[in-house]
Amino acid sequence: MTMNNQGRPTAPGTIEANELPTISGDRGLMHEEPLIFELGRPGMTGVDLPEVQMSEARLGGMRRKGPVGLPGLSEPEVVRHYVRLSQTNYSIDAGLYPLGSCTMKHNPRLNEKMARLPGFADAHPLAPQKTVQGAMEAIAQLMNWLTTLTGMPAVAMSPKAGAHGELCGLLAIRAAIEARGENRKRILVPESAHGTNPATAAFAGFTVDEVPAKGDGHVDADALEAKLGLDVAAIMLTNPNTCGLFEKRIIEIAEHVHRAGAYFYCDGANFNAIAGRVRPGDLGIDAMHINLHKTFSTPHGGGGPGAGPVVLSEALAPFAPLPLLVHDSKGFRLIEDRADLPEGANPFGRMCAFHGQMGMFTRALAYMLSHGADGIRQASEDAVLSANYILASLKDVMSAPFGDGPCMHEALFDDSFLEGTGVTTLDFAKAMIDEGYHPMTMYFPLVVHGAMLIEPTESESRESVDRFIHVLRTMAEEAKAGKTERFGGAPRLAPRRRLDETAAARKPILRWKPKDLPQAAE
Ligand SMILES: *Cc1c(COP(=O)(O)O)cnc(C)c1O
Numbered sequence: 001m002t003m004n005n006q007g008r009p010t011a012p013g014t015i016e017a018n019e020l021p022t023i024s025g026d027r028g029l030m031h032e033e034p035l036i037f038e039l040g041r042p043g044m045t046g047v048d049l050p051e052v053q054m055s056e057a058r059l060g061g062m063r064r065k066g067p068v069g070l071p072g073l074s075e076p077e078v079v080r081h082y083v084r085l086s087q088t089n090y091s092i093d094a095g096l097y098p099l100g101s102c103t104m105k106h107n108p109r110l111n112e113k114m115a116r117l118p119g120f121a122d123a124h125p126l127a128p129q130k131t132v133q134g135a136m137e138a139i140a141q142l143m144n145w146l147t148t149l150t151g152m153p154a155v156a157m158s159p160k161a162g163a164h165g166e167l168c169g170l171l172a173i174r175a176a177i178e179a180r181g182e183n184r185k186r187i188l189v190p191e192s193a194h195g196t197n198p199a200t201a202a203f204a205g206f207t208v209d210e211v212p213a214k215g216d217g218h219v220d221a222d223a224l225e226a227k228l229g230l231d232v233a234a235i236m237l238t239n240p241n242t243c244g245l246f247e248k249r250i251i252e253i254a255e256h257v258h259r260a261g262a263y264f265y266c267d268g269a270n271f272n273a274i275a276g277r278v279r280p281g282d283l284g285i286d287a288m289h290i291n292l293h294k295t296f297s298t299p300h301g302g303g304g305p306g307a308g309p310v311v312l313s314e315a316l317a318p319f320a321p322l323p324l325l326v327h328d329s330k331g332f333r334l335i336e337d338r339a340d341l342p343e344g345a346n347p348f349g350r351m352c353a354f355h356g357q358m359g360m361f362t363r364a365l366a367y368m369l370s371h372g373a374d375g376i377r378q379a380s381e382d383a384v385l386s387a388n389y390i391l392a393s394l395k396d397v398m399s400a401p402f403g404d405g406p407c408m409h410e411a412l413f414d415d416s417f418l419e420g421t422g423v424t425t426l427d428f429a430k431a432m433i434d435e436g437y438h439p440m441t442m443y444f445p446l447v448v449h450g451a452m453l454i455e456p457t458e459s460e461s462r463e464s465v466d467r468f469i470h471v472l473r474t475m476a477e478e479a480k481a482g483k484t485e486r487f488g489g490a491p492r493l494a495p496r497r498r499l500d501e502t503a504a505a506r507k508p509i510l511r512w513k514p515k516d517l518p519q520a521a522e
Contacts, residue, residue: 033084040072047075103291105294140327152311158352169287179346185231189236219237246273250283251284292306297363391403394413399416434490437468
């Protein structure tokens, strides 16, 4: 169920009053789909299994007392259910997905093929290690690529996402500080940071101290330096930053941070802009997570799956979490126990039960091997080129706060070009849905009013980017000329109209059963 613009509840798929309602509730090829629990009925199944003769004695009193309540459906019903849901989703396979900071790039099918090889796909985390040497070698190769590309000596593979990687990095920093016998509790975070940065710092038991940004979109390095002190554990800086700019004073910042006895955590979610061109280790970074699901093309969206390995400097490497992957005369080995630790290792603990996301590791490694070092470098360069092409093509009709110079992999606009039009960033983004595009990132970074952050990535063709520019250009021109019809109620052509986003998040209404249609027999 959704709310229409008057706040009146309407059944999903409900047609505007001036259109002819359909009998089925579906609209053309756009099907409404109830929850699988609403669809299912007891006793229905996709397979016929023989009755099992199980004696009570063998079950040892473990027999289920009542039904489990799983939905019962036939095979074709299950197939249709998921195909219909997938058709209501937007995806990178359906079109350009310009969500800034998220790096929605094409997921090469070769990666998928490799990840489905049984040796990788069927490997069990508890399998005897001598039976999964190949999978372990693949992880070791990926680790080698990551440490080489970043110029860092060590990498922890188990974090399952960027935010999890941040936590891993900060726990390593906490352990390093404790090992020095110090008590440093403050972490400096620029106000332009991704929300996960301050959240992670707080979760890891630190207090967050915000560093202002300057008018040019860079962190205020002088303000940062002034905040350094004996209680500062680390800074968390994003580079390239969330305004799509390379932090020009980063080396100087690193020197000040180290002189103050603190560590330099870099949010490396935007590594795709510099991979193959800049090694974070050369910039003085102590810990940085890499989103394999962004930079290295492993699929993501809708909450996962992800993988957020963390590269660590010499100073933090000893504190890397378990398990540790080592290679010796007997082959590859995962060290799970403190008792087996090599000299000098002092892990802070562990991030999760097993070793990380094998499926994502395989895809990322396939991406690296198929691109090669030169291909990775070119991917970064092309991502930056595409973003600059968009910036240069739109900055005369949309307003680009930092549009005087080039950007990195994403082009940032603000809402000043909409001033006086009555159209907001939200209206503009929602109207993009009617044009068949996923909106760009909106209202982030917070340091720019009504921000619109566009990241085209290197995987869009020139034609695709040109078409996108044409659509946005026309929309901006219309808005400025007072032609605002398409913005007010947008989206008008999507499966759902504009939702009250707060209510949709707080009180989601997911159930829907067409009232007047024949119901499934119980
Ligand atoms: C995506 C992103 C993160 C978080 O990564 P997840 O994998 O979503 O946890 C952190 N910082 C920045 C700048 C990002 O773009």
